Amino acid sequence: MQKTITVTGSIFILLSIILGAMAAHALEKIIVPELIETFEKGVKYQLYTGLGFLIIGLNAQQLKFNLKPFYILNLIGVLLFSGCIYTYSFHELVPALKSTVMIVPLGGICMILAWIAITAQFIKQI
Numbered sequence: 001m002q003k004t005i006t007v008t009g010s011i012f013i014l015l016s017i018i019l020g021a022m023a024a025h026a027l028e029k030i031i032v033p034e035l036i037e038t039f040e041k042g043v044k045y046q047l048y049t050g051l052g053f054l055i056i057g058l059n060a061q062q063l064k065f066n067l068k069p070f071y072i073l074n075l076i077g078v079l080l081f082s083g084c085i086y087t088y089s090f091h092e093l094v095p096a097l098k099s100t101v102m103i104v105p106l107g108g109i110c111m112i113l114a115w116i117a118i119t120a121q122f123i124k125q126i
Helices: 002-025 033-058 068-088 095-102 104-125
Strands: none
Touching: 002 033, 002 068, 033 068, 033 104, 068 095, 068 104, 095 104
């Protein structure tokens, strides 16, 4: 699980940098500034999760509890939250994508639950 979390964190960070650069340089020709800001919010939360994965993954041997719920909830969270924000950002070009915004809160809830789960485990260890 340690390697999986660490590698996923690295991939999330790499993709965040690529998508952030794309937002800064390529999207201004395609979508309106407000939707670029929306897209960048997805990038930001993906980056935060990647950094969290790196921190937890690199310290996993010191943690004496199961990290799988934390990992799965955050993975689903980023896919739903950031992924749907990315697709929603293009809804002016493809109107059918507008409804993806309704899924975003589910992703946010998954990420919140992941951090509640790991926080509870940390508290148990005190």
